[in-house]
Structure formats: C-alpha cells, structure tokens
Amino acid sequence: MPLDNGQHILIGAYTQTLGLLQRLGLHLPDHLHAMPLDLRFADGSGLATPDWAQRWPAPLDTVAAIACARGWNWRDRAALLAAAARWRRLGFACPPGESVAGLCAGLPQRVWQDLIEPLCVAALNTPAQQASAQVFLTVLRDALLGAGHPPWRASQLLLPRTCLGDLLPLAAVRWLSQQGAELHLGQRALGLERSAHGAWRLHSASAQYEADRVILACPAHEAARLLRTLPEAPAQWVAQAAALQHTAIGTVYVAGWLRQPWPSAHPMLALRSSGSAAPAQFAFRRDWLQAQPTAALAGRADLASGHPAHSGPAANNSAASAPPPPEPGAWAELALVASACSTDKATLQAAVLDQARQALGLHGEQVRQTVIEKRATFACTPGLQRPSAAIAPGLWAAGDYLQGPYPATLEAAVRSGLEAAERCAG
Numbered sequence: 001m002p003l004d005n006g007q008h009i010l011i012g013a014y015t016q017t018l019g020l021l022q023r024l025g026l027h028l029p030d031h032l033h034a035m036p037l038d039l040r041f042a043d044g045s046g047l048a049t050p051d052w053a054q055r056w057p058a059p060l061d062t063v064a065a066i067a068c069a070r071g072w073n074w075r076d077r078a079a080l081l082a083a084a085a086r087w088r089r090l091g092f093a094c095p096p097g098e099s100v101a102g103l104c105a106g107l108p109q110r111v112w113q114d115l116i117e118p119l120c121v122a123a124l125n126t127p128a129q130q131a132s133a134q135v136f137l138t139v140l141r142d143a144l145l146g147a148g149h150p151p152w153r154a155s156q157l158l159l160p161r162t163c164l165g166d167l168l169p170l171a172a173v174r175w176l177s178q179q180g181a182e183l184h185l186g187q188r189a190l191g192l193e194r195s196a197h198g199a200w201r202l203h204s205a206s207a208q209y210e211a212d213r214v215i216l217a218c219p220a221h222e223a224a225r226l227l228r229t230l231p232e233a234p235a236q237w238v239a240q241a242a243a244l245q246h247t248a249i250g251t252v253y254v255a256g257w258l259r260q261p262w263p264s265a266h267p268m269l270a271l272r273s274s275g276s277a278a279p280a281q282f283a284f285r286r287d288w289l290q291a292q293p294t295a296a297l298a299g300r301a302d303l304a305s306g307h308p309a310h311s312g313p314a315a316n317n318s319a320a321s322a323p324p325p326p327e328p329g330a331w332a333e334l335a336l337v338a339s340a341c342s343t344d345k346a347t348l349q350a351a352v353l354d355q356a357r358q359a360l361g362l363h364g365e366q367v368r369q370t371v372i373e374k375r376a377t378f379a380c381t382p383g384l385q386r387p388s389a390a391i392a393p394g395l396w397a398a399g400d401y402l403q404g405p406y407p408a409t410l411e412a413a414v415r416s417g418l419e420a421a422e423r424c425a426g
C-alpha cells in the first residue's frame with residue numbers, strides 16, 4: 001500500500017479543491033470515500049450526524065447531531081447550541097486577537113474534550129489555547145453552513161482512497177501535458193534575480209529559466225530564502241514569511257489484529273487524546289479506504305499511463321464507490337494521526353501504539369512507518385500577519401501560508417494557486 005506523509009481529510013466545503021480535481025479529469029467518488037460528519041470515539045460517545053438527519057438542510061443537520069451527541073447531558077447540548085447560535089448571530093466574527101480557548105471559555109468540559117479540542121487541532125493543527133478563534137469560526141461557518149461541492153454537503157468528510165501524490169499532482173501533470181505545457185520536474189530553484197532587461201531569472205543546479213511573470217509556489221521559508229538577496233523584494237514580505245512558526249503532524253502507520261470489532265460504521269474514528277502520553281486524535285482504516293472499487297483502480301492505472309481516467313462503464317457505478325466495511329476483528333491497516341505533535345519519533349510511536357492497544361484492542365502489530373512532518377503547517381495563532389500573494393511586479397507567491405481566511409489546508413493552497421494564476425494571467 002502506498003504511504004503518504006500523513007493521512008489527509010478533505011471536506012465537502014473544499015469547493016475549489018474538488019472543482020480542480022474534477023477539471024483535471026477525476027471522477028471524484030472513485031477517489032474519495034465520503035462519510036457524514038462523525039467525530040465519535042471508540043466507546044460510541046461524541047458528535048455525529050444521525051442517519052435520519054443527513055439530508056436535513058444545514059444547520060438543522062448539525063442541530064440534530066448536537067441534540068443526539070452520545071454521552072452528553074442536556075447542559076452540554078444546550079451550552080453548545082447556545083454558543084453556536086451566538087456565533088451565528090455575530091456573523092462568525094470575533095476580535096482578531098482571541099484564541100479558541102477564549103472563545104469557548106464557558107463551554108462544559110465534555111463539549112471541550114469531545115468536540116472543540118479535537119476539531120480545532122484537526123482543522124488548524126494548533127492547540128486550542130494558541131489557535132486563532134477567527135480562523136476556527138470561519139472553518140465552522142463554511143463547514144456547517146456553507147455550500148458543498150455536489151453531490152456532497154459542506155460538512156461531509158472525504159477521505160482519499162489513494163495517497164495524495166497519486167491524486168492531485170499526477171492528474172495535474174497529465175492535464176498540463178495535454179495542454180502542451182513544458183514541464184521541468186524535480187528541479188530545485190536555487191536562486192532568483194532580475195535580468196538586465198527586466199525579466200525574472202530563476203536557476204536550478206542544471207538550468208536557467210527566464211520569464212516576465214513568475215509564481216513562487218514553494219513553502220514560506222523557501223520563498224523567503226529565494227527573495228532575501230533580491231533588492232526588489234519587499235523586506236516586510238520576506239520578514240513575514242520567515243517569521244511564520246510551524247507545527248508538526250505525526251502519523252504512525254501500523255498493521256495488526258483488532259481484538260474487538262471496529263467500533264464505527266466508517267473508516268475514521270476519534271481517539272481520546274491527552275498531551276504526549278496520548279498524542280493521536282484520529283485513527284483511519286487504510287485497508288478499508290483502499291479496498292477500492294474497480295473503477296478507482298482503473299482510474300489510477302490510467303493516471304499513471306496518461307490516458308483519460310474514466311472510460312469504462314464501471315466509472316458510473318455508484319455502488320462501486322462504497323466498498324463494504326471489512327470483517328470485524330480482522331487484520332487492520334491503520335493510520336494513527338497526532339496533529340500539533342511535539343514529541344520525537346520514538347516517543348510518539350510508543351505512545352500512539354499504546355493508545356491504539358487500549359482504544360481499539362490492537363495486538364500483534366507491525367509498524368509500517370512513523371512519519372513526523374516538522375513543518376506540516378504554520379501555527380495558526382490569533383492575529384497572525386501572513387504575507388500577501390503579490391510580491392513585486394511580475395512576481396507572485398502561491399501556497400497555504402498566504403493571506404486568506406483558512407488555516408494551512410489543501411483548500412487554502414488551491415485557492416491561493418488559482419488566485420496567483422489569475423493575477424499572473426491578468
């Protein structure tokens with residue numbers, strides 16, 4: 001099974017990302033496993049949209065989820081409903097310096113532990129005490145009340161069946177080749193300067209490129225490095241990009257037997273998390289996700305070969321996009337994810353395996369790989385100043401770290417890329 005640098009989750013509200021994947025020729029249900037909003041733990045407690053409310057208009061589906069949250073008493077439910085109504089009345093806006101912990105200060109412990117903390121760290125990759133309340137509210141607004149990319153609702157969780165490298169970049173490379181683009185892959189930009197006649201000159205170890213318009217679609221620290229010696233680059237832009245702090249995400253990929261049946265109808269489950277002793281917040285069944293329908297496998301083969309992804313009749317077989325859950329108590333391939341991870345690899349792995357043994361009855365395990373992405377995302381703190389897309393005449397940046405309403409996500413990156421391309425072409 002191919003491994004990613006970490007398990008990714010998309011949601012139906014990622015309209016630009018999903019639209020882009022579709023324009024690249026992918027039949028999305030083949031590549032993404034859709035499930036309703038479900039943040040329940042192994043003991044069944046927590047928030048999930050009940051089956052009977054899944055087609056209710058937003059926000060009634062969320063109200064139903066809150067009203068039926070398992071393990072919550074009426075005070076927990078009433079407090080969250082009141083807070084949500086208040087946030088909505090205020091237009092999902094708050095002072096820029098407020099933290100998620102400050103925003104949710106009056107909420108009961110149960111709501112905090114079961115919902116706010118895991119949701120905040122999953123969406124912003126920043127602990128609630130340090131996370132921006134405004135960005136959190138924006139994510140809540142768009143996920144719970146916004147428009148989803150058809151056929152999905154904004155709040156639906158979409159889990160990739162393949163690793164992301166196979167999904168977006170390969171499809172993009174194929175599409176660009178079809179449009180006649182000249183691609184020079186696998187080359188690191190080492191320097192950037194102005195040529196004598198005013199064009200931008202970019203060089204790698206083996207080549208030089210000149211262009212009137214350039215988009216730097218690399219991480220913030222790399223863009224800052226490329227610009228630091230350039231007299232035309234605004235010092236403030238470079239300073240903001242270089243000053244961004246980052247938070248890590250750790251993922252333990254492990255296979256093993258489960259002593260008890262998988263306690264969810266979906267391949268994703270919340271884990272009770274607590275500092276470095278229990279750092280993982282979510283578990284994913286990769287064997288379930290990757291038990292792919294024929295159409296999806298055909299799509300991947302087509303991607304690799306450069307042929308159009310969906311030629312066969314199986315591509316429209318909606319039953320094929322929902323493989324049945326694996327046998328209970330079976331051998332499982334898991335991805336255990338620790339967002340805002342602050343430990344080293346060995347400590348993380350030991351603690352996460354312990355969590356999985358206790359919560360899921362994992363035994364006889366074989367660790368496939370443990371990955372810690374140290375600069376997974378920027379720390380999404382209150383009032384953070386992020387660099388703008390425009391750097392200098394004819395020079396733009398694209399990436400998830402630029403000014404925008406969202407935390408560092410695929411959607412933020414895609415929106416930024418589209419904006420930079422539009423400005424560059426305009």
Ligand SMILES: Cc1cc2nc3c(=O)[nH]c(=O)nc-3n(C[C@H](O)[C@H](O)[C@H](O)COP(=O)(O)OP(=O)(O)OC[C@H]3O[C@@H](n4cnc5c(N)ncnc54)[C@H](O)[C@@H]3O)c2cc1C
Nearest residue numbers: 006008009188189218222249373376399400408409410413
């Ligand atoms: C473990 C993990 C889990 C995540 N989970 C989620 C999730 O569940 N949902 C979600 O929405 N987001 C998630 N994210 C965040 C998401 O992956 C990022 O927001 C997104 O990939 C950022 O895209 P980008 O284009 O801005 O940057 P990148 O994807 O980092 O792309 C930058 C590219 O620039 C290249 N590059 C760097 N330096 C140079 C150079 N000098 N010359 C040329 N090229 C260069 C790099 O090789 C890279 O390909 C996760 C991230 C990680 C690490």
